[in-house]
Amino acid sequence: MNVGLSIAGAVLAGVGLGWLIFHYRQKKKQRLAAQHTETVSNDLPPPPSSKSISTPPSTTFTRSIPSYPSSKSDFGRASSYFGVQVFSYNELEEATNNFDPSRELGDGGFGAVYYGVLADGRVVAVKRLYENNFKRVEQFMNEVEILTRLRHQNLVTLYGCTSKRSRELLLVYEYIPNGTVADHLHGKRANSGLLSWTVRLNIAIETADALAYLHKSDIIHRDVKTNNILLDNDFHVKVADFGLSRLFPNDVTHVSTAPQGTPGYVDPEYYQCYQLTEKSDVYSFGVVLIELISSLQAVDTNRHRQNVNLAIMAVNKIQNHTLHELIDSSLGFETNSVVRRMATLVAELAFQCLQQQRDMRPSMEEVLEVLRGIQNGDLDAHKVKVVEMLINDEAGPLKGSVAPSSPDSVVTDK
Template sequence: MNLYPLQKISFLLVITSTICLLYIPRSLGEEDDEQYLKCSASFQCANFPNIGYPFWGSSRPNYCGYPEFKLNCIGDAPVISFQDKDYRVLDINQSASTLRIARTDYWNNVCPVSPGNTTIEVNRVEYASDVQELLLFYDCPPLNIPLPIQLTSQFNCSINSTANYINYFVTQNLTNSGLTNISSTFGTCHTTVTARVSQSARENLAMNSTKDNLVAVLDSGFGLKWDASNNLCKQCNETGGQCGYNTSTAEFTCYCKDGPNPSNCAGKKKTIAIGLAVAGAILFGIFIGFYIYSFIQKKKKKLAALAKSKEIPTPLTSKSVATPSTNLSQSQSIPSYPSFTSKSDYDKGSTYFGVQVFSYTELEEATENFNPAKELGDGGFGTVYYGKLQDGRVVAVKRLYENNFKRVEQFMNEVEILTRLEHRNLVKLYGCTSRHSRELLLVYEYIPNGTVADHLHGKRVESGFLSWPVRLSIAIETADALAFLHRNDVIHRDVKTNNILIDNDFCVKVADFGLSRLFPNDVTHVSTAPQGTPGYVDPEYYQCYQLTDKSDVYSFGVVLIELISSLQAVDTNRHRHDINLANMAINKIQNHLVNELVDPLLEFETNHVVRRMATAVAELAFRCLQQERDMRPTMDEVLDGLRAIQNEDLGSEDGQAVVLDIGADDVGLLRNMPPPLSPDSAGTDKLVYKRWDKTI
């Protein structure tokens, strides 16, 4: 058989490839093991997506998880059972091997038909390190001894008892607290239940010992940590297997593509690896030889063509004439914020200012098509929705009202500021949609406990009273965040209690930077049309169109008065002179009537410590609310003043309340407040430099 050189190499390549394919084990061509495929797929249980090992239930077979981790997926949340008691699953963190659960029979109810202890004694599960006991005593006779208010409180419900019996809950071990007489008295109660809660929840209950807060604390659940052969599972995953459970031997099993293995898939891959290595080496050698041969042949053809061209001149044709370059704009694009060329770009991890860019579809799914039932709040610039991303993160999604130029500017402004600055008391931005998306959406960390406004005079007032230490702490953390912004040349411009979020531990997260301004170092103010919320806007900013960091100080002064009084910044139901809270506060403080301003629930008249501190905070707020900005303190000075008040360093050592001596001549009164502002006021910004003779 006479073959040309190229034909010989091609024939050799086919023969060698066939031999290599025959040498590779047959298992490569077979279908993957069914158990491997079943356990490779995560499952959704109620409202929890992407659940995997060691859990099973619903469509996931029992050999894909341990028996203790079966989930019931029928209701609105997964339910797991330990020792014949059902628990509602609140959160699953598979990377940390933790979950948070709450008793189903105590869900929104502290008076179940058959109360019982919360006891979980399972080999593969243990309580999280912060889990504490909470004692509940049912059907107790009247106790004729005083009870410490920070340790115990009573609640109403009747379980197989007469109306004369009372129920109590205790947040600490009474014996360890030296209260053995009370502990023995509780021994006469009909039923004693040991519940489990987190340490922070128990401390919160001690500060706010209402029945509603007791329900909320029990509903917040407690943490568990599991060990379902975690080390073996890690080895199994690293070798390409899926973790599971052998129902016959009651032991861990690693499901590999070609069948189960006790621990990992490394041994099953050895034969395949050898075959692939040999085949790969042979094929690599053949391809190198083929490449060298092809290169030599092309070189010969080029040399021959060149020699021929020197002998026979080639005439010019229209095809040989160089044409002008095409428009550069067709081949190059100048990226805006952010630039996408196709829908698939959304899936490539695009970022803007270092945060993730989400697709509109992804956030639409996370919020269940922006379900009205998922609304967390409704402000001047957009609606905020509760959402859950595909990776399991719980988030708050802000949906801006209008997709016009002004909204785009505010949208980009908030993204830039929140990604540039990081502080423990500033809300964290996870990402956003493209500016060219059908809607402008911002994705934040979810802060579960509402706003300060909700707790002072909104929908969460009934859930629990904010004590004075909590209010002072909120003021300090908010001042710390604003002082940090000012040190970094940012003016918030919309400081109000609706923009101050608090988590379950009552820690502050300042939010909503849509109106915020970057403030250059070399200017005294920025000239711009006033924007903000009625009741909080700096009067000098309104009158002179000059925005400074002292504008935030004024707004914070209103927040301080709200924390003292629990009153709204603007309330048309009040007397016409008191509609504006700032006006009302100035008048009360000047006339030495601070007692009429302070929330009666703070016990201003009877608690001299609260009286001293609240009076000092009122004085500080008074300074913040001055008509002329030069008479107001800086945010750093406000922060120092609040910390001194918290440490009771008030310059008074006799234990008496500080008496304010503020006269009408000492300050600029807020007699002529401007009319309410529209948040959408438009105007042109310009920077005014410190030099008096130069304006840009």
């Protein structure tokens, strides 16, 4: 009997001791885990500030690249991302009156844009990415990341976006009320007569200013066109739509990527060699310059088959000394000698931008400098090798240069 009690007591004592050891080890593990969590949290960067949402675009060139969380998983949970607000789908649905079709401002290759008013009273433009765009998440993240690193008076401001895990992918921008350059040149606002030569030249300068800033910031826009150049009520420029834009490493000469963009604007060398460079934007800007002086669309199948592509048509007319057939007659090209000389110099600059070989094109910084010189009355434009077409018929412009070609088709998301 006594032996049995002794054995039972020993067993109970062993169990008790085992439980105490287990409990001690568990406490130690929890303590170590807590210390580790505290150490890791101290190593993380501070949470992104949302103060930059209300900061207006700077009037000087700045580049702000704060140390915000880069993990895409953080994007799904945070109240801000890269310093911009993360909106709920319901907020933006209410702001746009359930995406009322009457509030649609326009649509493009990646989504439709709607007029909206936020609960705090801000008037905004809400881009709603198309469901059938298989690259929409990539383009969504790309546009958010690029626009939150940059501040320039001629770049559209991003106020915020929805979570990547939202019911829909939505981007929220400042509202620019006066439509696009394309609207005023050959769209629904084309008959307003508000785009005088002075206004058009200023649009060219401000667009070149924005693109030169992007290139300084190692970014290629890759979809420069008049539909992506917005205008405020004073006809100042806001370049928009960075879904195709690419960060450009500063230690390489080009980025190899499948051509994307809008037919009529795509750099032919990029299309042929799959090599994207800053000069690809220069080519597209050359097309924009031709649109500004002609009021014609970059691609128009209603024109003669040889003139469907505006870039090719413009090069041919410049080389054949028939620039007067290209320039918009409402600009006073035939009657105003100052406009005639300025438009001629802009056409010559566009001709250089449209060269097929990228090494023959100027940089955006050089383009900007020449445009400012033309605006300031430096009509000799001595920094550019200009042969004055129509004014001097002794030789063709850039005699011996190669006329650019353009692809008939291009890989595009449209």
